[in-house]
Each structure stands twice: as structure tokens, then as C-alpha cells.
Amino acid sequence: xxxxxxxxxxxxxxxxxxxxxxxxxxxxxxxxxxxxxxxxxxxxxxxxxxxxxxxxxxxxxxxxxxxxxxxxxxxxxxxxxxxxxxxxxxxxxxxxxxxxxxxxxxxxxxxxxxxxxxxxxxxxxxxxxxxxxxxxxxxxxxxxxxxxxxxxxxxxxxxxxxxxxxxxxxxxxxxxxxxxxxxxxxxxxxxxxxxxxxxxxxxxxxxxxxxxxxxxxxxxxxxxxxxxxxxxxxxxxxxxxxxxxxxxxxxxxxxxxxxxxxxxxxxxxxxxxxxxxxxxxxxxxxxxxxxxxxxxxxxxxxxxxxxxxxxxxxxxxxxxxxxxxxxxxxxxxxxxxxxxxxxxxxxxxxxxxxxxxxxxxxxxxxxxxxxxxxxxxxxxxxxxxxxxxxxxxxxxxxxxxxxxxxxxxxxxxxxxxxxxxxxxxxxxxxxxxxxxxxxxxxxxxxxxxxxxxxxxxx
Amino acid sequence: xxxxxxxxxxxxxxxxxxxxxxxxxxxxxxxxxxxxxxxxxxxxxxxxxxxxxxxxxxxxxxxxxxxxxxxxxxxxxxxxxxxxxxxxxxxxxxxxxxxxxxxxxxxxxxxxxxxxxxxxxxxxxxxxxxxxxxxxxxxxxxxxxxxxxxxxxxxxxxxxxxxxxxxxxxxxxxxxxxxxxxxxxxxx
Numbered sequence: 001x002x003x004x005x006x007x008x009x010x011x012x013x014x015x016x017x018x019x020x021x022x023x024x025x026x027x028x029x030x031x032x033x034x035x036x037x038x039x040x041x042x043x044x045x046x047x048x049x050x051x052x053x054x055x056x057x058x059x060x061x062x063x064x065x066x067x068x069x070x071x072x073x074x075x076x077x078x079x080x081x082x083x084x085x086x087x088x089x090x091x092x093x094x095x096x097x098x099x100x101x102x103x104x105x106x107x108x109x110x111x112x113x114x115x116x117x118x119x120x121x122x123x124x125x126x127x128x129x130x131x132x133x134x135x136x137x138x139x140x141x142x143x144x145x146x147x148x149x150x151x152x153x154x155x156x157x158x159x160x161x162x163x164x165x166x167x168x169x170x171x172x173x174x175x176x177x178x179x180x181x182x183x184x185x186x187x188x189x190x191x192x193x194x195x196x197x198x199x200x201x202x203x204x205x206x207x208x209x210x211x212x213x214x215x216x217x218x219x220x221x222x223x224x225x226x227x228x229x230x231x232x233x234x235x236x237x238x239x240x241x242x243x244x245x246x247x248x249x250x251x252x253x254x255x256x257x258x259x260x261x262x263x264x265x266x267x268x269x270x271x272x273x274x275x276x277x278x279x280x281x282x283x284x285x286x287x288x289x290x291x292x293x294x295x296x297x298x299x300x301x302x303x304x305x306x307x308x309x310x311x312x313x314x315x316x317x318x319x320x321x322x323x324x325x326x327x328x329x330x331x332x333x334x335x336x337x338x339x340x341x342x343x344x345x346x347x348x349x350x351x352x353x354x355x356x357x358x359x360x361x362x363x364x365x366x367x368x369x370x371x372x373x374x375x376x377x378x379x380x381x382x383x384x385x386x387x388x389x390x391x392x393x394x395x396x397x398x399x400x401x402x403x404x405x406x407x408x409x410x411x412x413x414x415x416x417x418x419x420x421x422x423x424x425x426x427x428x429x430x431x432x433x434x435x436x437x438x439x440x441x442x443x444x445x446x447x448x449x450x451x452x453x454x455x456x457x458x
Numbered sequence: 459x460x461x462x463x464x465x466x467x468x469x470x471x472x473x474x475x476x477x478x479x480x481x482x483x484x485x486x487x488x489x490x491x492x493x494x495x496x497x498x499x500x501x502x503x504x505x506x507x508x509x510x511x512x513x514x515x516x517x518x519x520x521x522x523x524x525x526x527x528x529x530x531x532x533x534x535x536x537x538x539x540x541x542x543x544x545x546x547x548x549x550x551x552x553x554x555x556x557x558x559x560x561x562x563x564x565x566x567x568x569x570x571x572x573x574x575x576x577x578x579x580x581x582x583x584x585x586x587x588x589x590x591x592x593x594x595x596x597x598x599x600x601x602x603x604x605x606x607x608x609x610x611x612x613x614x615x616x617x618x619x620x621x622x623x624x625x626x627x628x629x630x631x632x633x634x635x636x637x638x639x640x641x642x643x644x645x646x
Contacts (some may be wrong), residue, residue: 016490020497027504034508037466041515045634062641063613066619079611085637
């Protein structure tokens with residue numbers, strides 16, 4: 001036994017095999033590491049290539065969106081998969097009508113070089129804003145007075161809305177203007193405790209082409225300051241020349257969705273003699289009985305249901321060749337978007353509430369629900385709103401606008417003269433879409449804007 | 459190794475020869491050397507394979523970085539500056555024109571070359587079809603750039619940029635290729 005143990009014959013072979021095994025394991029590890037490194041490099045390269053393809057896909061989506069006739073419809077689209085540089089590209093887009101944002105997504109994929117079943121896939125996305133511009137006349141951003149004489153604001157009133165006066169602005173008693181911008185092409189004269197802005201809350205921008213004085217005497221000075229009770233942050237002595245939109249009464253008499261030329265209504269009467277001559281008797285739009293008045297194509301609609309509140313559905317352009325009156329303690333919430341033309345005086349009075357939202361407050365979104373009144377009257381006061389009345393919407397008056405006695409109007413008013421007095425409030429909610437028939441409005445131009453910093457990858 | 463005295467009996471001599479270990483160490487050594495040589499040769503082959511893989515990984519990584527860098531150059535410029543000087547494209551050395559990304563004609567329709575008509579503002583002048591670059595690994599590479607018009611289903615034309623990174627000494631060997639498209643709205 002001992003001799004066998006002491007015998008070294010064959011040990012060289014054993015050692016050779018052992019050393020060889022060790023070297024083989026080491027070599028295999030090196031080769032495995034190198035192969036892994038190579039696969040990792042391939043994967044990394046494919047990952048970068050997939051990201052480029054993802055961006056390509058995102059740009060495909062962008063190209064499709066920019067080419068669309070109406071970029072808001074449909075609200076989703078997709079394309080691919082397409083083969084590009086041995087990889088695949090797919091793309092899609094989804095639209096959020098509330099935020100008016102498109103989210104565009106591109107996905108690039110390559111076969112996994114490491115042998116895995118899941119491909120090397122990257123996704124890139126970004127956002128595009130749908131901006132509607134050019135559809136509205138800029139005057140719809142103001143309480144707009146076209147007269148060259150003095151627009152007088154008196155008694156206890158607050159105008160929390162942008163105001164544009166082509167002539168002079170005269171303020172007295174406790175009249176207060178607090179809108180974001182005040183533009184007066186002529187002069188401003190103030191007396192009593194009236195003011196533009198307040199000392200603690202100045203109006204951001206005031207433009208006065210002439211000068212200001214306090215009280216209504218003495219010489220006008222410019223720039224206007226708190227000495228003239230004009231509290232403002234920025235003052236300019238130049239005022240852009242805005243003109244009152246043109247009223248196309250003849251056109252809408254003939255082409256209104258609901259009117260003398262298109263009359264499917266049993267209850268309402270639009271005209272009496274097929275001539276634009278203000279011959280129609282006064283139409284009471286808020287009555288005790290419901291009415292339905294709409295065209296077969298649905299483009300024209302004026303449906304009313306009384307209640308607390310009642311409802312009024314409005315779509316398209318409605319034309320009455322005569323006066324229109326809304327009165328008698330009606331609380332009504334309207335839905336839809338449209339314009340009611342009257343060739344004569346429009347009156348809203350006596351505890352009427354006509355709003356675009358049930359709460360009748362700042363939650364109203366005029367880009368969702370907007371009712372516009374257009375008065376083509378030749379009488380001095382073409383639009384009268386008075387006596388504890390509230391209205392949310394837009395108003396255009398060929399002649400003068402009269403508002404007094406505890407009235408709240410939220411929205412733009414365009415008139416020859418603005419006559420506002422006695423415990424009234426005006427507020428403003430800007431809108432961008434407009435409604436059919438709004439004077440001065442053209443077909444809206446839709447613009448697509450890439451949203452900065454919205455690009456993401458994963 | 460033990461030494462034995464000669465014996466008279468033939469049977470005894472055969473037995474001794476059978477159990478004798480003379481020269482056996484040399485045979486063992488030869489076998490061991492042979493096995494070891496074969497093993498080491500295989501090992502060298504494995505090492506060489508590993509080195510090749512590592513070198514290839516280095517090439518791919520460097521080429522991918524070069525391709526990405528070149529693509530970023532296109533992302534940084536205005537859309538109307540994306541294109542290539544057509545005279546340089548036509549004069550580009552082989553194998554530029556035989557690549558699948560090459561468009562045989564210039565124009566403004568799908569499948570044609572996006573020719574750079576006016577350079578506009580910098581850095582569009584750096585857009586050249588063939589560049590000789592040195593990678594981060596110290597090796598030379600050739601970066602071929604292709605710009606063509608591409609149609610998108612129900613969309614408008616986009617500019618497709620393809621980057622092909624070739625070996626600096628053997629341009630037929632492609633280390634990396636990547637492509638992306640650019641829409642007009644992304645920077646006109």
C-alpha cells in the first residue's frame with residue numbers, strides 16, 4: 001500500500017488534465033465575458049437605434065396630424081408597424097378636447113440581439129397644442145364703445161372687464177373699472193370717488209390716447225396717474241385702432257339657420273312679410289310653455305323648456321325680423337352655441353337669469369356654451385337689460401346698449417354707446433371659439449403648436 | 459527505477475518484463491504534453507474569439523455613439539436646413555451609392571434625395587454625405603449620411619435621415635446604421 005502511494009507514475013497526466021481543466025474554465029469565462037460584452041454592445045446600439053425609430057414614429061404622427069383636414073377629429077389615430085432599417089416603427093395620437101392637447105407617441109423596436117423574446121423597444125412622445133385663432137374680431141375681447149362722444153359710467157357700478165372706448169370716457173360717482181386693460185382713444189375725466197383701478201389693486205395696463213383730468217375740469221395731463229384717480233401699473237399714450245365689427249343684417253336675414261328663409265317652427269314667428277323691415281311682432285322667448293324649433297339637419301336649434309331653472313338649447317343663427325323680449329322672472333340655463341339676431345330692440349328685464357351654467361358663476365365656459373344676441377335696431381337703445389337681471393353671453397348692438405338697475409352682465413358688449421349705471425356689474429370670461437353668426441367673425445384658423453419641454457422617452 | 463538481475467527461467471523473465479516500468483514516465487510525459495498542447499491550442503482559439511468579440515463590441519459601441527452624435531446634429535438644426543449638398547452626394551466615394559438608403563434621384567417627392575438648396579444659417583454647412591472620423595477608441599470610421607423624402611400614410615412628406623457608420627479602412631464593413639425622420643413642424 002505504502003509503495004503504491006509512493007509510486008509517482010502517471011502523475012504528469014493527472015496534473016496535465018487538472019491544469020488543462022483549470023485553464024479551460026478560465027478561458028471559457030473570458031470567452032463568455034467577451035461574448036456578453038459584445039451582446040451588450042449590440043443591445044446598446046439597438047437601443048439607440050430603437051430610440052431613433054421611436055422619434056421617427058413620433059414625427060410620422062406629427063406629419064399625419066399636420067396634414068389632417070380637421071386636427072380635432074377623429075380624436076385618435078394610429079399607424080404602422082412600418083419597417084425601417086431592419087426595425088419596426090409604429091405611431092399613434094390621442095386628443096384631449098378639454099386641454100386641446102394631442103399626445104403623439106412613436107415606438108421603435110428591434111429584434112433582441114441577446115436572443116430574448118422581448119424586442120428592444122423604445123417609446124418617444126410629445127404634445128401638440130391645438131390653437132384656434134383668427135376666428136374672432138378683436139373687439140369681442142372688450143366692452144367696446146364705438147362712439148366718439150363721451151361714454152359715461154355713473155353711480156354704483158363695477159366693470160371688471162377689459163374696456164375699449166373710441167371716444168372719451170367719463171366716470172363719476174362711485175363707478176369703478178377694474179378690468180385687466182383699459183383703452184381710451186380720447187380723454188378720460190373722472191370725478192367723485194370714481195376711479196380706474198384702486199390704489200392697492202391697480203389695473204395692469206391703461207392706454208389713453210389723449211389725457212386724463214380730475215375732476216371734470218382743468219386741462220388733461222398725460223401720463224395718467226393716481227392724481228387723476230387712474231391707478232395702473234403700465235401706461236401707454238398710444239391706443240390700437242380697433243373698429244366695430246360690421247353688422248351683416250341682410251345676409252343673416254336670408255341665411256339664418258332658423259329665420260324667415262328657414263322656418264320649421266310652430267310657436268315662434270320670425271317674420272310677417274318676407275321683407276327685412278322690422279315688421280314682426282315682439283317675440284317672447286321665455287314663456288310659460290315649452291317650444292321646440294329646430295331644422296332637420298340640427299344646425300339650427302332653439303328649444304325651450306320652462307322650469308326652475310328652465311333650459312334653452314341654442315345652435316346656429318336665429319333671426320327675428322322684429323323685437324325680442326325675455327322677461328318675467330325666468331331662470332334659464334342655456335346650452336350650445338349660437339346667435340340670436342333681432343332686427344329691432346332686444347330687451348332682457350325683470351328678474352331674468354339667463355346663464356351658460358347652472359350656478360351662473362365663474363365656472364361658465366363660453367367655449368362650451370355661448371349665446372350671443374345681436375340687435376339691428378335703429379332706435380337709440382337697441383339693447384336694454386335692466387331690473388335685477390343676469391346674463392352670461394355676448395352682445396352686439398347696432399346702436400346703444402343700456403344697462404341699469406342691479407344687472408350683472410358677464411361677457412363682451414359691442415355697441416355704439418355703452419350706457420351703464422345704477423348698481424351694475426360687468427365681468428368678463430374670455431372665449432376663443434365664438435359661435436356662428438357673430439359679427440366680424442371669420443372661419444377660425446386652427447394652428448398646431450408643439451408644446452415645449454413635452455418630449456419624453458422611455 | 460529498480461534494476462533487476464538476469465534470471466534463467468524464461469517464464470520468470472516474461473513476468474518481470476510485464477511488470478517492468480522502464481520508459482513509462484517518458485510515455486506519460488508525451489501523452490500529457492500532447493493533451494496539454496491540444497488544450498492550450500483550444501484555449502488560444504477561445505482567447506482569440508474573446509478578443510474578437512471584445513473588439514467587435516468596441517467597434518459597435520463607438521460606431522453607435524458616432525451615429526447618434528451625427529443624428530443629434532440634425533436634431534439641432536432647422537427643418538429646412540436638413541438635407542445634403544447634392545453635388546457632394548453625387549461625388550461621394552463607393553460604397554455610398556450602393557447603400558439601400560441611397561436615393562438615385564434628387565427632388566421633393568417620396569423616395570428622392572433631400573437636396574440642400576440653400577444652406578441658410580449655421581450649422582447646416584456641416585451636413586456632408588461622407589465624413590472620416592476617429593472614434594473614442596482611436597480607430598478610424600467613415601460616417602455616411604443619407605437624407606431622403608419619405609411619405610407617411612395620410613400625412614405629409616417627412617425627411618428621413620439615415621446614418622451609416624463604416625469601418626475606416628474597409629468601408630464595406632458596416633458597424634452601425636440608424637435612421638430617424640423629421641417633420642416640418644419640428645423646427646422650421
